[in-house]
Amino acid sequence: MTKIRVNENVTKAPPQPQPPANKVNPTFKINLAFNESPYPPSPKALEAYNETGKILNRYPNYSSSDLRLVLGKKYGLDDTRIMCTAGSEQILSFIARAFISDGDEVIYPRYGFMVYRFNIAMAGGIAVPIEHDDYVINVDNILNAVTDKTRVVFLDNPGNPTGTYVPYDEIKRLCENLPDHILLVLDAAYAEFATEDDYDAGLDLVDKHQNVIVTRTLSKLYGLSGLRIGWAYSTEEIIHNLQYLKGGFNVSKPAQTAGCAAVLDQEYADEMRNKCRAGIDYLTQELRAMGLNVTSSVCNFVMLHFPDGRDQMKAADAYLKENDICVGPLGAYGLDSTLRVTVGTDEENNIFIATMKSFMEK
Numbered sequence: 001m002t003k004i005r006v007n008e009n010v011t012k013a014p015p016q017p018q019p020p021a022n023k024v025n026p027t028f029k030i031n032l033a034f035n036e037s038p039y040p041p042s043p044k045a046l047e048a049y050n051e052t053g054k055i056l057n058r059y060p061n062y063s064s065s066d067l068r069l070v071l072g073k074k075y076g077l078d079d080t081r082i083m084c085t086a087g088s089e090q091i092l093s094f095i096a097r098a099f100i101s102d103g104d105e106v107i108y109p110r111y112g113f114m115v116y117r118f119n120i121a122m123a124g125g126i127a128v129p130i131e132h133d134d135y136v137i138n139v140d141n142i143l144n145a146v147t148d149k150t151r152v153v154f155l156d157n158p159g160n161p162t163g164t165y166v167p168y169d170e171i172k173r174l175c176e177n178l179p180d181h182i183l184l185v186l187d188a189a190y191a192e193f194a195t196e197d198d199y200d201a202g203l204d205l206v207d208k209h210q211n212v213i214v215t216r217t218l219s220k221l222y223g224l225s226g227l228r229i230g231w232a233y234s235t236e237e238i239i240h241n242l243q244y245l246k247g248g249f250n251v252s253k254p255a256q257t258a259g260c261a262a263v264l265d266q267e268y269a270d271e272m273r274n275k276c277r278a279g280i281d282y283l284t285q286e287l288r289a290m291g292l293n294v295t296s297s298v299c300n301f302v303m304l305h306f307p308d309g310r311d312q313m314k315a316a317d318a319y320l321k322e323n324d325i326c327v328g329p330l331g332a333y334g335l336d337s338t339l340r341v342t343v344g345t346d347e348e349n350n351i352f353i354a355t356m357k358s359f360m361e362k
Contacts, residue, residue, distance in 0.1 A: 028321070033327050037276075037300070041258065064084035067251070067260050081235065081239050089115055099183050100123035100124070105149040106128060107142055109130055132164075143178070150182050153184050155187065157186060164296070180211050185215065195277070220300060222263070227255040283349060284297070303330070305338050306338070309336075313338065328341070
């Protein structure tokens with residue numbers, strides 16, 4: 001038994017699901033489990049990525065300056081207040097380390113991104129989950145949970161795994177009523193998919209309030225999950241404090257170069273969004289026609305609820321795996337009768353629906 005002392009906050013954190021080290025990750029012909037894009041990145045991003053192979057002997061730009069300039073121009077932001085990271089999970093962990101101390105209360109949606117719970121626990125904070133209304137986050141529930149110990153609010157909008165969103169007017173109401181010493185983290189990882197008129201990622205709120213940070217990613221719509229590119233926008237002070245945690249060259253040269261090209265190829269991004277939204281509409285319609293419950297989603301995935309409960313869900317999950325299809329059970333969220341299904345290509349969606357029809361007929 002080792003005598004090396006482990007930070008007790010780490011061991012108190014909920015264990016992150018992962019396969020044993022001595023097991024090979026199973027692979028499936030159709031993988032609809034991780035909210036990835038079913039399509040390759042922009043051809044322009046691939047071309048830019050391949051070009052970086054010639055200069056991999058050199059370190060990347062320390063502060064991802066070109067990528068920050070591209071993002072700043074695209075969204076009309078001050079690029080000096082943009083921070084790029086190795087995926088948005090990295091910026092979320094930096095936020096927890098920088099702004100949560102032992103005993104601080106941190107509010108997050110009960111069915112919010114699972115990483116919040118890990119980060120809160122490892123920072124020594126006290127997790128305060130708030131309830132949803134039919135899987136939609138209720139702003140009043142957040143405000144009613146605030147105490148004199150609250151320091152941070154994590155809010156994924158749109159939500160993962162719910163696929164639902166909070167209208168922008170409600171987000172603005174939350175900002176106006178949240179005490180200004182509490183940091184509001186607007187996690188907009190799926191913002192590019194939400195085209196509804198009453199949705200907004202909230203980037204402009206950073207200039208109106210001194211306690212807001214918006215986090216984004218290039219993993220989803222832009223199809224760059226494998227490169228791990230996240231970014232955040234906030235006040236000069238908040239970004240300055242987060243920079244202490246960034247370390248060295250945290251975003252690789254291929255990631256920076258391909259990220260710039262992907263963000264600039266708006267035509268391709270729009271095409272991918274339209275394909276994904278059409279696929280979500282198809283999955284939702286077909287699954288509901290089978291008598292299954294599907295939560296309406298603005299993201300690239302849906303939550304599929306089984307009316308006969310956990311046993312039916314487990315049987316469906318097993319049947320799908322037998323047919324070389326992987327989806328995401330949500331037991332870790334307390335949703336024991338629910339699967340999260342990522343949109344696939346048209347062919348993958350058709351095979352998934354045909355397999356589900358076969359399962360339901362059994």
